[in-house]
Amino acid sequence: MITNPDNVMRPDDGDAIRHTLRLTQERAGLPVVFGGQVRDGVLHLLQFVGVRTTAMRGLDIRSGAGLGGQVLARRRPAAVADYRSAESITHDYDAAVAAEGIRSIVAVPLVVSGTVRGVLYGASRGSAPLGDRATTAMVDASRQLAGEIAIRDEVDRRLKLQQAVAADMDLLGSRIAAEEVRQVHAELRVLAQDVGDGALRDRLLEASRRLAGLGTAAEPDASSPLSPREVDVLAQVALGCSNAEAARRLSLLPETVKSYLRSAMRKLDAHTRFEAVITARRRGLLP
Incomplete structure (x- = not known):
């Protein structure tokens, strides 16, 4: 899926998210990592590493719903030690989470120029809270990826400006x-x-x-x-x-x-x- 269909030169941001997730899994020792991009205010989960089922693939997370929806709405990281019994979140997606067997989850927003463009998750199948190492790795990964996407956005902006100037010059000519x-x-x-x-x-x-x-x-x-x-x-x-x-x-x-x-x-x-x-x-x- 191309993030910007008008610019075939831009790499797929989904591939960048998947690459970041793989690196983060290795560095933090997380059993499961996954994430997705936000479009029209909805988080679409499409990138997964370490999962055993397809239960969560393609889930659309609404703002405020579940852990990811909470992160999307508040624009800051959040975590639960046991997803199914957590009282701090809604339980719209319990069936998919239970099918995958994950319990302890941390979610971090991917914020670019003040807008949440995606959410990255790290998870384990045990009920013990994920440690600081895992949370720090997820936050650092999100910041680095946000910087890369911001650069891509700036390249897109400059290309569009260049194209607009060229079109104006053609019209003027x-x-x-x-x-x-x-x-x-x-x-x-x-x-x-x-x-x-x-x-x-x-x-x-x-x-x-x-x-x-x-x-x-x-x-x-x-x-x-x-x-x-x-x-x-x-x-x-x-x-x-x-x-x-x-x-x-x-x-x-x-x-x-x-x-x-x-x-x-x-x-x-x-x-x-x-x-x-x-x-x-x-x-x-x-x-």
Whole structure:
């Protein structure tokens, strides 16, 4: 089970818990160790070392229920000398514990950045309380594992930040590229009106027509309802130009620009200048 399905590079935290449990069993001489991860406020027991049955495997421990639930709720270690007769805990899971035959248990929370991410257990089948050595080993193991998981979390955070920045840069690059295409398109149309060579003018207009089809699924509308001058005006409006600015760039009077714009809006069935620009882009008349 992958802790973070969005990050295939991150090792499974469950494997880290199992490895920690094995080391702790050897160091503390505990007959049985087990544990699990917390998801959505519920502790799922999935890692076991030294068990004889599958009675506890897959148990879901609710906050406040049993020894593990108490640790989950209070976020601090707890222990019982005889699980079945302990008065300090609820007995929701007695059947599974009895089937495994364990009695003396210590449970330690795995706390990462103030949140309980799991619980580690050490247990024996005798009723004598587990000694300080076992409890200390469990607490130390939990702290070390919490530090490792915190590092993994930080790596995940930085990777996500890097991916977000890269996505923003891609988006910014796309916007800059689109704006550059629109600038070139508008300039080509202005140049076409200024040249006296008819063949060159046609080549410039053809280049602008091809630019208009970039970035859209629509093919340039060969039967455009707009006149060349109406396209010229809309190209300037698409750059954010006012009527006066468009007039200056196109060497026209502001009233003439306004007239062309009104005509283009009417032909495109647009109610505003910006709606006209959007409609023209959808029809492949503007980039």
